[in-house]
Amino acid sequence: MTADHLNAFWWGYRFPALFAAGRLALPLFVLVLAYNLARPGALARGAHGRAAARMAAAGLLATPFFVALGGPFQGAWPLDAMFLLALIAGVTGLLAGGGPRALAAGPLFAAGGALVEYFWVGALLGVAAWSYCGRPSRRALALLGAALAGLCWLNGNPWALAALPLAGLAARFDLALPRLRWAFYAYYPAHLAALWLLRESGLAG
16 A cells, blocks of 8 residues: 555656555455454444544545645545545445444445545445355355456456455465554554655655
């Protein structure tokens, strides 16, 4: 992710290898989030709401620097990827709740997808991955494949597909990595702030 942002905001996508590697970041983040939200008891523990709130807070902190650096379309729209992850957490939380809450998932998906980076394709990837992790089915797998194909189309290359074997390989090993609960939420806005400060100071090149 950091290398991709360096390539985008400092070097104007000069390095194709960094661009290709950067296409793995979003689907990997989405797959990890979906897996955690699909765990038994996640809804009862309030995991969806906490994840949505933390992602949105990190996105808000990052937005001034995201906009100052240029963003994908040189402005505040679409909102950065942290808001996409927050949207996924919100939509899947409503779906998991069932009943009237599940009915609200559609409008949230439709409205939120228009505002966030990667749009409805990114949101569909999260919902499909969550559905497949929680209850594997051909339908969920087909939706996951369609979302990845859409992501490849948005990116203009097929590198997002490489996230699936990487995630599958990681799942086969018990790495026992320490959980740094707040590290990711803090790192995202902090690294954008650092990139902006270095660029403004003339040290970027």
